[in-house]
Amino acid sequence: MSMSTSARLRGRDALALRAAVALAVAAVSTPALAVFQNGGFEQNSFAGWTLEGGTNPGLAGSPPFTGASVTINPGAAGPADIVGQVADPRAPTIALPRAGSFTARLNDEGGGALVTRLTQVDTLTAADIDPVDGLPHLRFAFAPVMDDPNHAPHEQPYFYVSVRNLADNTVLFEQFAYSGQPGVDFLQGTGNWKYLPFQDVDAVLPLSAIGQPIELTVIAADCSLGGHGGYVYVDGFGSAPVGQPGGGAGAPAVELPVGHPFALAALAALLAAAGWRRARTV
Ligand SMILES: [Ca+2]
Numbered sequence: 681m682s683m684s685t686s687a688r689l690r691g692r693d694a695l696a697l698r699a700a701v702a703l704a705v706a707a708v709s710t711p712a713l714a715v716f717q718n719g720g721f722e723q724n725s726f727a728g729w730t731l732e733g734g735t736n737p738g739l740a741g742s743p744p745f746t747g748a749s750v751t752i753n754p755g756a757a758g759p760a761d762i763v764g765q766v767a768d769p770r771a772p773t774i775a776l777p778r779a780g781s782f783t784a785r786l787n788d789e790g791g792g793a794l795v796t797r798l799t800q801v802d803t804l805t806a807a808d809i810d811p812v813d814g815l816p817h818l819r820f821a822f823a824p825v826m827d828d829p830n831h832a833p834h835e836q837p838y839f840y841v842s843v844r845n846l847a848d849n850t851v852l853f854e855q856f857a858y859s860g861q862p863g864v865d866f867l868q869g870t871g872n873w874k875y876l877p878f879q880d881v882d883a884v885l886p887l888s889a890i891g892q893p894i895e896l897t898v899i900a901a902d903c904s905l906g907g908h909g910g911y912v913y914v915d916g917f918g919s920a921p922v923g924q925p926g927g928g929a930g931a932p933a934v935e936l937p938v939g940h941p942f943a944l945a946a947l948a949a950l951l952a953a954a955g956w957r958r959a960r961t962v
Pocket of ligand 1: 783
């Protein structure tokens with residue numbers, strides 16, 4: 681090997697080493713972002729996410745509805761956009777963006793019986809462990825805004841949020857409500873619109889979830905008859921507390937223990953106490 685080739689190789693090795701060190705530093709400096717790519721939508725896009733949808737033929741079965749009631753006929757993805765500092769004329773007390781500079785909005789105020797579904801799968805790592813309790817956390821915030829035309833329950837606009845462990849197909853967190861659903865503390869918006877303030881979720885997962893694929897799903901559906909819209913804002917998906925507008929650290933959210941023997945019962949009790957009607961599908 682000539683002197684010049686050897687020198688070139690050494691230079692290349694040094695570059696590779698420098699790149700590896702840079703990656704390691706980046707990983708160490710952003711441990712809270714280990715789970716879910718672009719979880720706060722701060723790329724001002726849906727990069728890292730999968731947007732799908734179709735049309736809403738109505739919920740299957742009869743109340744109480746669950747994720748198993750959700751039926752989507754094949755079709756193009758429903759509307760979705762990223763919003764910044766804007767006012768929502770239908771939900772005047774919702775402050776946007778929820779965290780950082782951007783918040784995602786799935787579906788919109790228009791009708792057409794459209795459904796928007798957002799999903800992402802990622803693997804929990806040790807970086808998602810909260811040092812406070814030594815357990816992995818999954819945190820996010822959501823706020824549904826839906827017209828309430830007072831159709832039959834299965835025809836109403838609805839939203840659905842779930843966190844599922846794909847390794848064993850268990851539901852770690854799930855929330856469903858149709859517009860105007862009895863027992864849900866909807867606020868009255870403009871006209872017939874109903875909404876909820878941002879709900880901060882802090883799902884505490886078992887250590888066994890480390891290394892397993894976790895799937896997030898958010899669905900927002902118009903009424904099935906085609907005349908009325910509904911949408912949901914989501915933001916801050918990750919293991920760190922959901923931040924504040926502009927990027928500050930968030931206040932601790934109410935903890936929802938998930939994944940130990942009493943977790944689902946405790947979660948159900950908590951949601952019931954908050955006026956939620958909740959059912960699980962496993
Ligand atoms: Ca954000």
